[in-house]
Amino acid sequence: MVDHARMLPDAPPTTIEIDPLPYETRLEARPTAAIRGVVIHCTETPDLARARRIGEEVRYPSGTGNSGHYYIDLDGRTLRYVAPERIAHHVRGHNADSIGIELVNRGRYPHWLHADHQAMDTPYTPAQIAALRRLLAELESRLPTLEWIAGHEDLDREQVPAADDPSRQVPRKRDPGPMFPWDEVLAGSRLRRVGE
Template sequence: MPIESVPHAPQVSPLAYESRLDARALAQVDLVVVHCTELPDLATAREYGERVIYVESGTGNSGHYYVDRDGACHRFIAPDRIAHHVRGYNPRSIGIELVNSGRWPHWLDSRHQEMDEAYPDAQIEALIGLLNALRAELPSLRHIAGHEDLDTAMVPASDDATLLVPRKRDPGPRFPWQRVLRAVPLQRLS
């Protein structure tokens, strides 16, 4: 099923620097990385994505697709561009961000490491539809992972540098891995 025909077809709204991201052959994409924004809403996630933090290239950090709590899907970066969303895996992966507060706004505070927000059914169903559409369009796509599976670095806590906390925890303990894996033809890479 083409992406345009999924129930929540992505609204295409490219980030201003999309054309400055390195191009790639879609045949090299074999992995989807599931993230959560760890921000309060889609508008704030968009604002973070628009920030240019790599001065030489004029680009920033962003996933390819964003799925809001109500299932609305947005494409910020085309799949044939290498987005900056996970260390060491960007050239081979597509990043999908689920709007979820995660640890926001105390990401690295040792006293605030819980990720309590559940993922709504509409959001998970939209994610499953998007994953199945991507798999149909990209025959090389075989694997799925969470950001936390691939970036396992521990960093000093912002409240106490003698304590270490995970740099990334998304999509976190509330993400329904079993439900998603039963519904998509992808194997978890961890």
Template sequence: MPERAPPRIDPQPLPYVAQLGERAPAEVDLVVIHCTELPDLEMARRYGERVLYDSGSGNSGHYYIDRDGSIVQYVPVERVAHHVSGYNPRSIGIELVNSGRYPHWLDSRHQEMSEAYPDAQIAALIDLLQHLCHTLPGLRHIAGHESLDTRLEPASDDPERQVARKRDPGPLFPWPRVLAAVALEPLAP
């Protein structure tokens, strides 16, 4: 089988990458698909740069894919990014730029996620996933953030109501198309 060309990936390491835990790429067996729930890549970068932990690091995925299909890498595969509670050491986080529920993430009146994922973005995701399958021999599983973090939070508009803390990548994510194109099995949490 001929070597496949890797997708074009623009490395843009976060300032705190050296504070993130190290791991062997062979330990990675899971990819978690997210959406940024922010309007654009610039704002996602600002959120990713925020320091939230005593270690000097924050929350971020490894890869971000913009609506036009361009891919940036904020965290190297050899580092553990903070993107999904309980699964970080074994997983790669891929964030798709999508407004999601922005800016009313926990407002019970604004839980619909209505922005579709553009074809260029999904094609780039599939290309990246195929590349990761080729370069990470232990990679076997894929999951959406919403299936791994099912916690509820009090709604911001009515604390008596509960809403899903995470809903990404959401109901418009084309799971059948992605699963048909990659050799990954959905993870049963």
């Protein structure tokens, strides 16, 4: 059941396309009662197709890779790549108790770790933010144990040597970045933001 008080006026219900990653069933199962938080990411790719290819890459001996649970395209189209009942690899230290939501956004693409390419200056689209608000309202309604929300950058603050100048340090993760409208997204939500 969706909390319509949190939804935008005249907003249609969330339509979520189910498009599981090839390895979804290899990801560890969990009870939904274990889910306490939501982590907001951006894909740091120019389009959903590239984000999907990255998500499909196998990176672990288990035959799985890195991916969020939900992806929101520029036009607000919302897809589920991993069911919430599975632990996706989307943020170090918090995978077991959180859901990862990825918004398509260029971020620092294609030079993610170059010292002079750290601006995160591409705005999120109104359609993405509206879809995200609807998805969060739906998750809050379905998952009563949800209590917190964070950006990837709030939880992973590691600095690493820049790819183009190892004498300089850059953030390993900066998403969702300074263009993300936290106040708008959290208006009416019961989730508390952590890690800022």
